[in-house]
Amino acid sequence: MMDHQPMHPQDDGGGASACGSRREFLGTAVAAVATALTGCGKLSKEEFLQHNFRELSKDEIQTIIARLESEYKAKYGKTVKVNNEAAMPGVIFGYALDLSRCIGCRRCVHACVKENNQSRDPEIQWIRVLEMDKEEGVNLQHAEQYYNPEEVPREGHFYMPVQCQQCKKPPCVKVCPVGATWKEKDGIVVVDYNWCIGCRYCMAACPYGARHFNWGEPTMKSADVNPETHYLGNRPRPKGVVEKCTFCIQRTRKGLYPACVEICPTGSRKFGNLLDAKSEIRQVLENKRVFKFKEDLNTQPTFFYFYGV
C-alpha cells in the first residue's frame, strides 16, 4: 500500500482569520458549483470539502458523524446512530460456507438487505446465490442467479452464495484511483461513501461481483431503516457511490455474528476470528477440506467454501 501521509488540518493562528474567511468564501463558491453538479441541490459545503476518512482527526470524525446523524434524522424521521467502532486488536475475521448444507433459500440475502440498509428500489443485494448443476460442479457458465422454483433445493442442483470475499490481496483496493476503499486491520474491506467518486473501477476489478453501485437515489422506507449503523458499513448511502458486504462491521466489531450467519436455517455459515485457535472458523479450516473461490487469481480470500457432509 502506498498511502499518502495524512494531511494535517491547518492550525489557524490569530492572524490567519482573513485567510480563513477567504478560504471559506472560496469553499462556498466551489461548493455551489459542485451542488449544481450533483443535480440534487443538497450538497453542503462541509460535505463537499470533507476529506478522506483516513485523513480525518477524531474531532473531525465526530463533527461529520453529528452532521450525518442530523441528516438521517431529517430524512427518515428517526434517530439513526452512526458508530465509528475501530477494529478489535488481535482479530482477523474469517468466514466459511458449507456448500453441502446450503439449500438456496436466500434468507441470508434478505436478512442482509434488512440489516445493512440497502436501497430497496432498485434493490441492491450484497449476497448473490448461484444455483449450479451438480453435474457441472462450480462452473459459472452454468450458474443461475434468478432461479425461482416452488421449492428449494432443486433436484440435481446445489447452491453457492457469493458475497465479498474480503481478500487479503483485494484487487478493488489496488485499483481505486482515490483510495476510497481499503482493508481494515480486522480484514474487512470498507468503502468511504463520502470519498468514492463513483468511477466503478473496483467493480471491474472484483472477480466476485461483490461490489454494487447506487445507480439511482437509494430508497428506503423510514420503518425499514436499521438505526444501528457504522460509518464504514451500513449507514444510509448516497447516490452514485459503490457499496459492498462488510461482514456486518456494525455487528461483528461488537462481537455479534453477521446477519447472514444468524439467519441461516441450515447452519451453513461459519464465522469467527482467524487468530483464535479455538474459534469455529479455525475448526472448519482444520477439519474440513476448504477451497477458495477463483483461487488462481491469487486474491487470497478470507472467505472459504467447504463441503461439511
Place this chain on the structure above:
Amino acid sequence: MISLRNFKNFIVDTVGLMVHGSRLYYAWVGFLLLLIAVGGIAYLNQLNSGLIVTSMRDQVSWGFYIGNFTFLVGVAAASIMLVIPAYIYDWAPIKEITILGEMLAVTALIMCLGFVMVDIGRPDRFWHIMPLVGRLNWPQSMLAWDVIVLNLYLLLNWFVVTYLLFSSYVEKHYNKKIVLPLVLLSIPMAVSIHTVTAYLYNGLASRPFWNSAILAPRFLASAFCSGPAVLLILLQVLRRTTRLKITDAAIFKIAELMAYTMGFNLFLTAAESFKELYSGTEHMVYFQYLLFGLEKNGVHYNTLVPFAWASIITGFIAFLLFLIPKTRMNWTTLNIGCVLIYASVYIEKGMGLIIPGLTPDALGEIYVYRPSFTEVAVAAGIFSLGALVFTVMLKAAVPMMLGEFTITRGRKASEPVEADPIQA
C-alpha cells in the same frame, strides 16, 4: 516580441477570429451548439436521476461512455503518426501540418476527459482525483496513472500549439530549442497515454478478455489506424476550404504508414483470436460472446456478433485498399478506406472492447447492454463539443499558420480602429 502584453493581444485576437465568420461557419457552429445543448440536457437529467438513466448496471458497469473514452485516447495518441515522419525522418511536407495533429490530440483529449466526467457517479467530487489536492492512489491505481499522463499530454500539446501560433502571430520564427524537445517528448507521451489506458483494463485478472499481454500493443496498433484516418480526411477538407498547402505526397505518405499499422493490427487481432479459440479454455466465453454469441438456458445472446464481424471485415477491406498502391493513391478508394478503418476501430476499441470484457459478468451472468437514449445523447453532445473545439481552433489557427493574420496585419485588417501597431 514575446511579451505578456502581446500574449493578451493574441488571446483577444484569437477569440475575435473564433467569433467572426461566414454564414456557413455560423450555421455549423450553431448546429454543434444545438447538439451540445441536447447532450447537456440529457446530462442534467442524468445528474438528477443518477446513472440509472443509462443502461449500465452492476453486471456491465462500464459501457458506451468508457468505450468512447478508450477509442478517443487512441485518436489523441495518433498525432505522433505525423510527428514521427516529420521530425524523426525530417520529412518536410508533413512538418508543416503536424500542428494539425497536435490540435486533433487536444480535441480528442478534451472529449476523453468529458467522457470520464459523465461516467463518474459523483462529478461533484472530481477534486478527489486531482493530484496534490485530492488523494491520488498512485502508483497503485492505473486510473491514477491515466489521470496524470492524459493531463500532461493535453498540456504538452496545448502548449506546443499555442506557442507555435503565438510565434507566428508575433511574426517571429518559433524557437527550435523549445519546440523540438517538446515535440520529441510527445512521442513517448503518446505511446504512454495509450499504453496506460490499455493497462487500465489489462491489469484486471478478474476479466480474462482484457487480461492479455498483447492488449497494449493492440491498442497502439489500432490507434495508429483510426487517428490518421481522421487526419487524412481532414487534410483534404482543409486544402479545399483554406489556403493551407498540403501536398499529395504528405497524404500518401501517411496512408502508406497506415497500411503497415493496419496490417499489424489485423495480425495482432488474429494472434489473440487464435490463442483464445484454439486453446478453448473457459476464458474463451468472452471471445465467443463477441464473435459468435452465447447460448444460456435456451436463449441465444448475439447482440455483438454483427458488430464484431463488421469491424473485422471493414478492417480487412481497408487494409487491402491501403496496401495496394493503386487504391491508396486513388482519392475515392482512399477515402472509403479511411471511413472503413475508422468504423472498424471505433467498434473494436469502443463497445467491442468494453462489453465482452464484462459479459458474461464475474459470476457468469449475461446482461445484454445497449446504450440508452441518454447515453447516446450525452455522447453526441461530447462529440459535438469536440467538433466545436476543433472548429474554432482551426478557425483561428489557419490564418495564423498561413501568416495572414499577425499582430500587425491581423489587427489592421480586422479591427482598423483599435489597431495600434506602433505600440505592439
